[in-house]
Amino acid sequence: xxxxxxxxxxxxxxxxxxxxxxxxxxxxxxxxxxxxxxxxxxxxxxxxxxxxxxxxxxxxxxxxxxxxxxxxxxxxxxxxxxxxxxxxxxxxxxxxxxxxxxxxxxxxxxxxxxxxx
Amino acid sequence: xxxxxxxxxxxxxxxxxxxxxxxxxxxxxxxxxxxxxxxxxxxxxxxxxxxxxxxxxxxxxxxxxxxxxxxxxxxxxxxxxxxxxxxxxxxxxxxxxxxxxxxxxxxxx
Numbered sequence: 001x002x003x004x005x006x007x008x009x010x011x012x013x014x015x016x017x018x019x020x021x022x023x024x025x026x027x028x029x030x031x032x033x034x035x036x037x038x039x040x041x042x043x044x045x046x047x048x049x050x051x052x053x054x055x056x057x058x059x060x061x062x063x064x065x066x067x068x069x070x071x072x073x074x075x076x077x078x079x080x081x082x083x084x085x086x087x088x089x090x091x092x093x094x095x096x097x098x099x100x101x102x103x104x105x106x107x108x109x110x111x112x113x114x115x116x117x
Numbered sequence: 118x119x120x121x122x123x124x125x126x127x128x129x130x131x132x133x134x135x136x137x138x139x140x141x142x143x144x145x146x147x148x149x150x151x152x153x154x155x156x157x158x159x160x161x162x163x164x165x166x167x168x169x170x171x172x173x174x175x176x177x178x179x180x181x182x183x184x185x186x187x188x189x190x191x192x193x194x195x196x197x198x199x200x201x202x203x204x205x206x207x208x209x210x211x212x213x214x215x216x217x218x219x220x221x222x223x224x225x226x
Contacts, residue, residue: 004160034213043119043204044161044216093160095214103210104149108160 002028004096006109013084013116020080021112023094029074030096034106035067038091050077084116119217120144121205126221129199135192137220139205142186148209150181152190154201155219161204164190195224 003026013019023033032051036044048064050056050071058064068080077096081088091113095106122140129135141150149168153161165172165179167188172179178191192199204219 006160032211036216043218044155044214046213046215049213091158095160097211104166105151105163106214107163108153110160111158113158 002026002096002098002102002105002107004030004094004107004109006092006094006112008112009110010113011115013114015085015116016083018080018082019084019114020078021092021094021114023077023079023096023109025075025096025098025107028096028098028102028107030077031074031099032097033071033077034095034097035069035077035079036093036095038093038111044093047079081114084114086116089114089116119215120207121217123203123205123217123220125218126223128223128225129192129195131197131224131226132194135195135199135222135224137190137192137203137205137222138187139190140187141205141207144185144207145209148207150179150185150188151206151208151214152177152179152203153206154199154203156201164203195222197224197226200224 005024007022035047038044047062048056048058056069071077093111095108149166151166152164155161167179181188202219202221206214
């Protein structure tokens with residue numbers, strides 16, 4: 001089946017710094033990638049949708065200047081949390097969707113646990 | 118916003134069938150019903166999806182009512198490893214997923 005990886009799996013950063021999370025589709029071309037955030041004991045919340053080579057579309061209430069998304073290739077998308085604050089601490093999950101047989105599902109990565117101190 | 122409603126939690130005895138319901142009364146004609154599950158601190162795992170007909174795979178069966186306003190995910194022989202949060206999602210192919218609160222299934226020995 002299709003595999004999506006994320007790196008790092010865990011990251012701790014100081015308040016005010018930026019952190020980048022990578023999402024890769026390992027065995028298929030991801031025409032669309034999605035970024036979610038999940039707080040403890042809550043559901044996944046969609047943050048943004050990105051299509052390869054295009055600007056990301058952000059959900060209402062998500063600050064595009066704070067959460068920078070780049071989808072420069074068909075196998076890689078990055079999420080950069082800029083000027084992180086403790087309230088940005090969360091579980092960040094990406095997913096990817098392709099074409100052909102890969103267009104029906106979203107394939108999820110294992111998630112990245114961000115802690116801002 | 119999520120277009121589905123699910124019970125908050127359910128228990129199931131190990132070895133028995135787990136039947137997880139989902140209401141999606143505002144589903145439109147070209148939207149699929151997807152089921153995913155999430156084990157603690159992991160990414161969601163795909164289980165099954167369907168449009169109109171009932172579907173079965175190695176993990177589960179999906180029963181969709183004729184009016185498509187509700188569906189049931191069936192895990193035929195629940196094991197302890199099936200303990201997870203189960204999410205029912207409706208979406209067009211290629212469109213976003215909006216997750217609801219899901220059902221926390223606990224399989225009891």
